[in-house]
Amino acid sequence: MDVQTILRKYITEEFMHELDPKVLNGEFPLIEKGVIDSMGLVKLVLFIEEKFKIVIEEEELDIDNFGNLNAIADFICKKKA
Amino acid sequence: MAFLLHQLLQESAKRYPDKEAVVCRDKHLTYSDLDKLSNQLAHALIVNGIRKGDRIGFCLNKSLESIVSIFAILKAGCVYVPIDPRSPAKRMGFILNNCGISALISSNEKLKTVEEVLGCTKTLEVTVAVDDKVDSGIAGLSQIKSIAWPEVTNSPFIFDVGSQGIDRDLAYILYTSGSTGDPKGVMISHQTSLTFVNWSYEEFGIESVDRVSSHAPLHFDLSIFDIFTSIKAGATVFLVPEEYSVFPKSLIKFIQEKKITVWYSVPSILVHLMVHGNLKSNTFPDLRLILFAGEVFPIKYLRNLMEIIPGAKYFNLYGPTETNVCTFYPVKPIDADQTKPIPIGKACRNTEVFILNEDKRLITKPGELGELCARGSCVAQGYWGDIKKAHSNFVENSLQADFDDTMYRTGDLVFMDEEGNYHLVGRKDHMIKSRGYRIELGEIESALYSHPDVKEAAVVAVPDDLITNKIKAFVVPVCTNSLTKVEIDKYLSERIPQYMIPELVEFRDSLPKTSTGKIDRTNLANR
Numbered sequence: 001m002d003v004q005t006i007l008r009k010y011i012t013e014e015f016m017h018e019l020d021p022k023v024l025n026g027e028f029p030l031i032e033k034g035v036i037d038s039m040g041l042v043k044l045v046l047f048i049e050e051k052f053k054i055v056i057e058e059e060e061l062d063i064d065n066f067g068n069l070n071a072i073a074d075f076i077c078k079k080k081a
Numbered sequence: 082m083a084f085l086l087h088q089l090l091q092e093s094a095k096r097y098p099d100k101e102a103v104v105c106r107d108k109h110l111t112y113s114d115l116d117k118l119s120n121q122l123a124h125a126l127i128v129n130g131i132r133k134g135d136r137i138g139f140c141l142n143k144s145l146e147s148i149v150s151i152f153a154i155l156k157a158g159c160v161y162v163p164i165d166p167r168s169p170a171k172r173m174g175f176i177l178n179n180c181g182i183s184a185l186i187s188s189n190e191k192l193k194t195v196e197e198v199l200g201c202t203k204t205l206e207v208t209v210a211v212d213d214k215v216d217s218g219i220a221g222l223s224q225i226k227s228i229a230w231p232e233v234t235n236s237p238f239i240f241d242v243g244s245q246g247i248d249r250d251l252a253y254i255l256y257t258s259g260s261t262g263d264p265k266g267v268m269i270s271h272q273t274s275l276t277f278v279n280w281s282y283e284e285f286g287i288e289s290v291d292r293v294s295s296h297a298p299l300h301f302d303l304s305i306f307d308i309f310t311s312i313k314a315g316a317t318v319f320l321v322p323e324e325y326s327v328f329p330k331s332l333i334k335f336i337q338e339k340k341i342t343v344w345y346s347v348p349s350i351l352v353h354l355m356v357h358g359n360l361k362s363n364t365f366p367d368l369r370l371i372l373f374a375g376e377v378f379p380i381k382y383l384r385n386l387m388e389i390i391p392g393a394k395y396f397n398l399y400g401p402t403e404t405n406v407c408t409f410y411p412v413k414p415i416d417a418d419q420t421k422p423i424p425i426g427k428a429c430r431n432t433e434v435f436i437l438n439e440d441k442r443l444i445t446k447p448g449e450l451g452e453l454c455a456r457g458s459c460v461a462q463g464y465w466g467d468i469k470k471a472h473s474n475f476v477e478n479s480l481q482a483d484f485d486d487t488m489y490r491t492g493d494l495v496f497m498d499e500e501g502n503y504h505l506v507g508r509k510d511h512m513i514k515s516r517g518y519r520i521e522l523g524e525i526e527s528a529l530y531s532h533p534d535v536k537e538a539a540v541v542a543v544p545d546d547l548i549t550n551k552i553k554a555f556v557v558p559v560c561t562n563s564l565t566k567v568e569i570d571k572y573l574s575e576r577i578p579q580y581m582i583p584e585l586v587e588f589r590d591s592l593p594k595t596s597t598g599k600i601d602r603t604n605l606a607n608r
Contacts, residue, residue, distance in 0.1 A: 013567055031324040034167045037579065038327045038353055039516070039548075058359045062328050 003052070003073045010047055011069075015040055026070035031063060041066070048072075054079040084248040085271045087155040089278070089313040090116055097289060097315040103148045104339070105320040110145050112315070115152065118233075120240035122153030122209070125233045126184060129207045129226050133158035133246070135183040136254065139299075140164040140173065140191055143320040146211040146230075147299055148308065150186045155271075156240060159183075160251045162266075163300035166191060169575050172264065174198035176256050177205065180266050180465045184209065189216040199225065209233070248272035254465055255300055257402050258520050258581070260511065262527025265473075266465035267402045276458040277405040278309045280429050284409070285343070285370055285396070289315035292367070293343040294336065296321045296350065302405050303374060306345055316343075326350060329358025340367040345398075347517025348378035349548050355382055355389075356547065362389050374398035374406065375517035376549045377422045377505065384415040399425035399505070400455070402519070403475070403489050407432050407455040408503055424502040425495070432457040434503070436495060441479040444497075452509060453495045456488040513542040515550045518580045525552065525583065528576045529569070534559045537592050540583060541606040554583035555605055557591055564588065 001009075004026065012021040015035050030036045036044060044066075045056050054076065065075040083089050093102070094116035102112045110118065131137065137154045139161065141147040147163075154161040162180055164173055173195055177185070184207035185192075185199070192199065192208060193216060199205060200222055208219055208227045215227045252271045256264040281287070293311040295318050297303035311318045319339045325331045333354060336344065351373065354360045371386075371393045378397065387395060395412035410426025428434045436444040436451035444451040456478055463475050474490040494506045511522040522540045529538035537557035542550040558564040566586045573582050593601040 031327050034323060034579075036327065038350075041327050042357065058357060059330060061357070062330050063324060066328070 003076050004069055006051065007069055007072055011035070011044070014043065024069065026073075027068050029068055031067055036066075048076060052076050052080065083275065083313070085155070085246055086252050086274055086278075086309055087119070087152050089309055090119070090152050093312055093315045100289065100315060101317045102312065103145055103318045103320065105143060105145050106322060108145060110149070115149065117238040118149045119152035119156055120238045121236040122149055122233045123156040124236040124238075124240055125209070125228060126153065126157045126159070126207065128236075129184075129228060131157055131159060131184055131207065134250070135159045136162050136180045137184045137186070138162040138164050138177060138182045139186040140166050140168075141187060141211065142166055143295065143299075143322055144211070146186075148318070148320070151299070151308065155252060158246045158250070161253045163253070163255070163298075165298060165300050165578065168578060170195050170198050171576050172578065174201060175263060176266070177202045179263070180254055183207065186211065188212060189214075189219065192216060192219050196222070246271070248275070251462065255302055255402050258512070258524045260521040260523035262524055264524075265467075268462040268465055270462055272458060273461055274305060274309065274405070276431060277305060278313060280431065281306050281310045281406070282313050284429070285372070287311065287314040287316055287343065291316035291342045292319060292340055293317070294319050294321055294339075294341045294345070296326065296344070296346045302402050303345055303347075305405060306372070329354045329360075333358050333360060333364060336365055336368065341365070342367050343370045343372070344368060345372040345374070347375040348373050348382070349376065349516040351386060352379065352382045352547055355385060360389055365390055366392070368393050370394050370396075372396050372398055374400070376514040379546055380415060380419055380422055383412070383423070384417070384419070387412070387414060397423055397425060400459075401489075401491055403461045404432075404455045404459045404491070407434055407459055410502060422505070424498065424504045426502050429459070432459045435480070436497065437479065437490075443480060447497050447499050450494055450496050450506060453491045453493045453503065454488045455491065456486060460487055460489045513550045513552075515542070515552060516548045516580060520552070520581050522552075525554065525573070525577060525581055528573055529554060529556065531576070532569070532572050534563050537600070539592055539600045539602060539605055541602055543585065543606070551585065552581070552583040553585040553587065555587050555589055555592055557589050561590070
């Protein structure tokens, strides 16, 4: 499974209860729409670190890296490279 | 002297017309702009049929329009009802119907997601979209007049109120968690609100040079300080966009760049900045005042914060929505070996608090435990629709019977120390705090029980270092393996806000009972 698919599955299951999973495309603004709040971000970061075996620094936690699925996938790929 | 909340804006607009009143992202409104625009929206509401005393909801993210809405609704002589944009549609529907909303201000995007709910709200007559055009689907809802923002900005901005309201009129209704399953709308009059606004203005010396953050959502009473106390002083309010709270780095940058001088929030967000944001010393040189309320501030983090930001004054504010703030405590430097939480302090000026025992008698001895009660103009007018106050804690003052005098029983167990400071010990009931949010465990249980596959359910609080409590649900399904946590999360998210959804769910074949046959919550909480 590619990075985006893994992320989409996790986010849909953990965070997208009232929203239709179909809206979760690469550009959907996860943070702005409140799908992921501050507690959710902590959960998501832990999941990503474990699943993809990377370490995320506090300075890297911002809207550029985590604003939507595309951004998160890009960020993970850059870290793994 | 203002006796209505919007007069605070009108008075400041005369004194500081060109000063920035509200800032949101890269846009702002001066006092003159805010005064004019709220006049225009008030006018638009009235020409579309809104009457004095109507309840008008707004469901908006932090935005200039949300602040305009507040003042417009008040100027129209109406009652504003802020609705959490993150609310599930069903909960929103309950609130709209419960208080008989006449108009709703929101974005087309949000209005579309709740179209069905709007159609079922019999009292709804007008929708106002903050967009350029009316959405055709919303426009199609029969009996509802839909307008968009251009109609507002084309309205006249000299506004003659007509008949003046009085301070006893309701200003807003704030909905909080209800133990029987439905949220309760706390009614607050102009006079009640101004009691808090005036107290906080004097106590903290808010001035026009202050730059005050607006972090709390507008449906939480912390926002009353952020908006009204600031406006009274002619200060500038900096709205914190919701997503900034998610990234500690962004929030720290915000506070620095905007040179915030006054910050008011629940402790959880400050803890979040320290734990996940690596907050360093000298980061906020302009911050002179840090107010916190809503939950206990874990002492080790408070001590740490005071070391990182030594130049600010710190105050612990206490009070349920029903009294806004009734006691407060100026925080002194904390010893390295202190483990017990700081007190909630003493009564605010012009408010009285006292402790009653089980027999409703006054406790005066230091150290003796009882329920904290408050009386005075800070006490709200009750819950919407609960005229007889049968199920509420608004009761006649049991200490004197000479004149009508309502007191509010907080349900908090406290004691007073030798210095006269009150200390919070626990709750009389099943209300808990988690991340500063007020949560009735009964509301979550009620939602669980409404699921056809749930046979029995109990929800308990699990104490947590960072967020005060986590929520754990024990569920007995009708058939084994018929339910999963994911399903429960999804079901609950359609009924209750995200912050009430249990973090932990344990499935059981049965729940332990006490000798009287009730669910043994203590047993469950101790596992």
